[in-house]
Structure formats: structure tokens, C-alpha cells
Amino acid sequence: MSLTKENDSTTPEDEQRLVNIKNKPDLSQMYNLYDFEYVARNTIPSTAWNFYSTGADDEITLRENHASYHRLFFKPRVMRDVSKIETWTTLLGKRTSAPFYISATGFGKLGHPDGELNLTRAAGKEDVVQMVGTLASIPFDDLADARIDGQTQWYQLYVNSDRELTKRTIENVEKRGCKGIFITVDAPQAGNREKDMRSKTIDQDVKVAGGEHNDRSHGVSVAVTSYIDPTLNWEDLVWIKTITKLPILLKGIQTAEDAVLAAQYGCHGIVLTNHGGRQLDFSRAPLEVLMEVMPALKEKNLDKNFEVFIDGGVRRGTDILKALCLGAKGVGIGRPFLYAMSTYGVEGVQKAIQLLKSELVSSMRLLGVTSIDQLGPQYIDHNSFFSRSVPADKLFDKVYQPLANPPFKSEARL
Ligand SMILES: Cc1cc2nc3c(=O)[nH]c(=O)nc-3n(C[C@H](O)[C@H](O)[C@H](O)COP(=O)(O)O)c2cc1C
Structure with missing residues (x-):
């Protein structure tokens, strides 16, 4: 089964891609998450690359998500016994x-025939949590079946306009042992993702959640999100809580005001995220939002038993440490695992996880902490944070693909 139209064509780009695949670096040569992105950009089908890498509009937020981490510096402590470092923690009560x-x-299958099964298997082997998406290209039950004993999965929920369908989904997710439901609240419609929109040839074989009547003429993003219920509002949380005993978290919070409301409505936590820069361009970096959310929750005494997660632009162990120092309980990572999966399958995802763990261990040791619970704001210097200017970022610039203009037809001279 072909996943994209371009698999059937023989453009010079496709031929070059096949040559690149044969000549890609060994997995042992991957030293950081950017290495996977670099290999992906040069080997995976353009429909997959465009869908995975795209941000919204001018991609200002996409770049700012990552750049924000470069405006925080550390205040490391020395002369401490750092011989033994432990990176374990508990997320929603599970170690x-x-x-x-x-x-x-x-749409994991755009990048690899086994799709999100690669992520489940690697997460199981490496004992990290996987948040399974509503739009995974492998059915949820298959991803639940692929779990090993004790492995934790969470479920990301798009609330469907067909509320009966949403109810059945939540009931099944709970029955199948997921440990938390993350309702995505930042996508009443798909963002304007132009890289993706230029990939208009989605093969009808690619399964699209939400039925057969979606608009497939504007790229993958629009095709898959047209069923999401734009009427979703705070009062719906009351209804959702009657369906399940699972922890409910909101994914897509971007202000202190909404963080406080989520806690007051009885949510177990939130994810500070702008959907990886794929929704509203000029949304602030989640790291900046975190800095106003934690004091606001504390002031109202809402920070106990309420877990704040963050994602977007996290690429290094030091990024993770910075977010945790400022109060995040856990940090989500999206694209890098897609790139690792698309290029090297399960082993690639495992390697990416191992690299991050190893960066965490060495950075914690150099920071002077031996366990996650020791991290705190005392290790962070944020003097340059609000200037919004960042040091040159060579690896990011190398893998970042600038937005394109429409191609002229063959006779044109530009
Ligand atoms: C290809 C792709 C598809 C995504 N699909 C969803 C989705 O269906 N639901 C959702 O809540 N977030 C989705 N996200 C957002 C991620 O969950 C996460 O917020 C984001 O990728 C984090 O940014 P990062 O890619 O820079 O790590 C998607 C992100 C990407 C890159």
C-alpha cells in the first residue's frame, strides 16, 4: 500500500531520496535530536516532512518555542557529591x-509503515510515558495491545462534534488502561500550515480520523481536523467528568487565567503548549507562559495536586531541566520522535530517548543536583529572557526549512 501519491511517481527528488536512504548515516552516528531531523529531512517523503515539520503562518511561534530555551542560563553549584544521578520521577502518580x-x-504511517507502534514499543523498552493521539494512524486498541506490563499510556482527545462518539472513545480508553485523558483545547480549527498545504496529494489510502467526508484538498492538517467540535467550552468539563474517573488534563493552555480556570474546574493538570507552533502564530513560547502560570497558581493555592506539563521546541536535556526548574512536572516532545521513528524505526526512537536521558544525567551532574526533586528556580538566571534576542543557533538553522513561495511553471525565468 502506498502512503502518498508521490511514492508512485518518479521525480528527480524521489530518486535522490532513495539514494539518500541507502546512504544514510549509521544509528551510532546520531549524537543529538537534530541529527534525526537532518536525516529525516533528506530521506522521508515530502508529504511526511511537510506535515511533520510545518508550523502556522510565518512560523514565528515555531521558532520562538525553541529559541526561548536559549534565553535562560544556569547557575550551577559545585563541591557536591554528584557521583550518583537519578532521573526518575512520578507523572500523574506513576513512576x-x-x-x-x-x-x-x-499520521505516523506517513513516515514509517509501522507508524506509532514504533513509539509504543520504544517507550515500553525505555520506560517513558507515551501520549497516544486521537489522530494516530494505528488504531488505539492496537497501540494498547502493544504495551508491555506496567507501561504507561495517556490519551490525547479531540472532542468530536458527535458527542456520543467521544463518550464511547473515553470509555474505551479507560477500559484499556490509559492513565490520563488530555483534552486538546487549542484546535477549534486547524492552524494555517502552509508547508503542509503545499502537499495537496494525500493518497486516499491514508486513513483519516473523523470519517470520509473531510476536505483533502488543503494538505493533511485540514483533512484531519474538520470534525473537531468548535463549541467546546468550560461547561463541557462537567459532562466529561461524568463519563470517566481518569485524571482530566487540558492540553493547549496559554495564559495564567486559563490555568487557574482549569484548576478551578477540577482538572488534574494542564499542558502549556501552542501545539508545536502549528495553531495561532505569535502565541508565546510555553516556557514564557510557565513563568506566569506557576506564581498565579501558587497565589491562589491551586498548585497542590495539579500537574503542569509543557511542550514545544524541547530538543536538549538542558531544555528539560530549565522547564523543571521553573515548576513543570514533565516535558513533552513531539517532532523529534517522529523523525527518529521515520528514519530508524523502534531503534531510532530508543536511541533518541537514550540520548536525552544521557544529556539529562550529565547536565544534572554539572548543575550540582542528583535527583529531579532538587531542581528549582535557584538554578536559573533569566536576566536575558525577556529581551527576546537569542544567540546564533547553528544546528537549528541547519535543519530548519524556510517557507517556500509557489513554484513557477517550467519556462519561467526568475
Ligand atoms: C505532526 C504533528 C502532529 C500533531 N498532532 C497533534 C494532535 O493530533 N493532537 C494534539 O493535541 N497535538 C498534536 N501535535 C502537537 C504535539 O502534541 C506537541 O504539542 C508538539 O509537537 C510539541 O512541539 P515539538 O514538536 O516542538 O516537540 C502534533 C504535532 C506534530 C508535529
């Missing part, structure tokens, strides 16, 4: 080997 998790992304 896990590291304070980061695989965030929900859709």
Missing part, C-alpha cells in the same frame, strides 16, 4: 524513568 514523555502526534 517513570525520566521527566519527559512522547507527545501525541498524528
Whole structure:
């Protein structure tokens, strides 16, 4: 089965891609998450690359998500016994080997025939949490079946206009042992994702959640999100809580005001995220939002038994440490695991997780802390944070693909 139209065509780009695949670096040569992105950009089908990498509009938020981490510096402490470092923590009450998790992304099969099964298997082997997405290209029950004993999965929920369907989904997710429901609240419609919109040839074989009547003429993003209920509002939480005993978290909070409301409506937590820069361009970096959310929750005494997660632009162990120092309980990572999966399958995802764990261990040791619970704001210098200017970012610039203009037809001279 072909996943995209371009698999059937023989453009020079496709031929070059096949040559690149044969000549890609060995997995042992991957030293950081950017290495996977670099290999992906040069080997995976353009429909997959465009859907995975795209941000919204001018991609200002996409770049700012990552750049924001470069405006925080550390205040390391020395002369402490740092011989033994432990990275384990608890997320929603379950112990896990590291304070980061695989965030929900859709359409894994665009990048690899086994799709999100790669993510489930690697997460199981490495003991990290996987947030399974509504738009996964592998059915949820298959991803639940692929879990090993004790492995934690969370479920990312898009509330469907067909509320009966949403109810059945929640009931099944609970029955199948997921440990939390993350309702995505930042997508009453798909963002304006132009890289993706230029990939208009989605093969009808690619399964699209939400039925057969979606508009497939504007790229993958629009095709898959047209069923999401734009009437979703705070009062719906009351209804959702009658369906399940699972912890309910809101994914997509971007202000202190909404963080406080989520706690007051009885949510178990929130994810500070702008959907990886794929929704409203000029949304602030989640790291900046975190800095106003934690004091606001504390002031109202809402920070106990309420877990704040963050995602977007996290690419290094030091990024994770910075977020945790400022109060995040856990950190989500999206695209890098898609790139690792698309290029090297399960082993690729495992390697990416191992690299992050190893960066965490070495950075914690150099920071002077031996366990996650020791992290705090005393280790952070944010003097340059609000200037919004960042040091040059060579690896990011190398893998970042600038937005394109429409191609002229063959005779044109530009
Ligand atoms: C290809 C792709 C698909 C995504 N699909 C969803 C989705 O269906 N639901 C959702 O809540 N978030 C989705 N996200 C957002 C991620 O869960 C996460 O917030 C984001 O990827 C984090 O940014 P990062 O990719 O820079 O790590 C998607 C992200 C990507 C890159």
C-alpha cells in the first residue's frame, strides 16, 4: 500500500531520496535530536516532512518555542557529591524513568509503515510515558495491545462534534488502561500550515480520523481536523467528568487565567503548549507562559495536586531541566520522535530517548543536583529572557526549512 501519491511517481527528488536512504548515516552516528531531523529531512517523503515539520503562518511561534530555551542560563553549584544521578520521577502518580514523555502526534504511517507502534514499543523498552493521539494512524486498541506490563499510556482527545462518539472513545480508553485523558483545547480549527498545504496529494489510502467526508484538498492538517467540535467550552468539563474517573488534563493552555480556570474546574493538570507552533502564530513560547502560570497558581493555592506539563521546541536535556526548574512536572516532545521513528524505526526512537536521558544525567551532574526533586528556580538566571534576542543557533538553522513561495511553471525565468 502506498502512503502518498508521490511514492508512485518518479521525480528527480524521489530518486535522490532513495539514494539518500541507502546512504544514510549509521544509528551510532546520531549524537543529538537534530541529527534525526537532518536525516529525516533528506530521506522521508515530502508529504511526511511537510506535515511533520510545518508550523502556522510565518512560523514565528515555531521558532520562538525553541529559541526561548536559549534565553535562560544556569547557575550551577559545585563541591557536591554528584557521583550518583537519578532521573526518575512520578507523572500523574506513576513512576517513570525520566521527566519527559512522547507527545501525541498524528499520521505516523506517513513516515514509517509501522507508524506509532514504533513509539509504543520504544517507550515500553525505555520506560517513558507515551501520549497516544486521537489522530494516530494505528488504531488505539492496537497501540494498547502493544504495551508491555506496567507501561504507561495517556490519551490525547479531540472532542468530536458527535458527542456520543467521544463518550464511547473515553470509555474505551479507560477500559484499556490509559492513565490520563488530555483534552486538546487549542484546535477549534486547524492552524494555517502552509508547508503542509503545499502537499495537496494525500493518497486516499491514508486513513483519516473523523470519517470520509473531510476536505483533502488543503494538505493533511485540514483533512484531519474538520470534525473537531468548535463549541467546546468550560461547561463541557462537567459532562466529561461524568463519563470517566481518569485524571482530566487540558492540553493547549496559554495564559495564567486559563490555568487557574482549569484548576478551578477540577482538572488534574494542564499542558502549556501552542501545539508545536502549528495553531495561532505569535502565541508565546510555553516556557514564557510557565513563568506566569506557576506564581498565579501558587497565589491562589491551586498548585497542590495539579500537574503542569509543557511542550514545544524541547530538543536538549538542558531544555528539560530549565522547564523543571521553573515548576513543570514533565516535558513533552513531539517532532523529534517522529523523525527518529521515520528514519530508524523502534531503534531510532530508543536511541533518541537514550540520548536525552544521557544529556539529562550529565547536565544534572554539572548543575550540582542528583535527583529531579532538587531542581528549582535557584538554578536559573533569566536576566536575558525577556529581551527576546537569542544567540546564533547553528544546528537549528541547519535543519530548519524556510517557507517556500509557489513554484513557477517550467519556462519561467526568475
Ligand atoms: C505532526 C504533528 C502532529 C500533531 N498532532 C497533534 C494532535 O493530533 N493532537 C494534539 O493535541 N497535538 C498534536 N501535535 C502537537 C504535539 O502534541 C506537541 O504539542 C508538539 O509537537 C510539541 O512541539 P515539538 O514538536 O516542538 O516537540 C502534533 C504535532 C506534530 C508535529
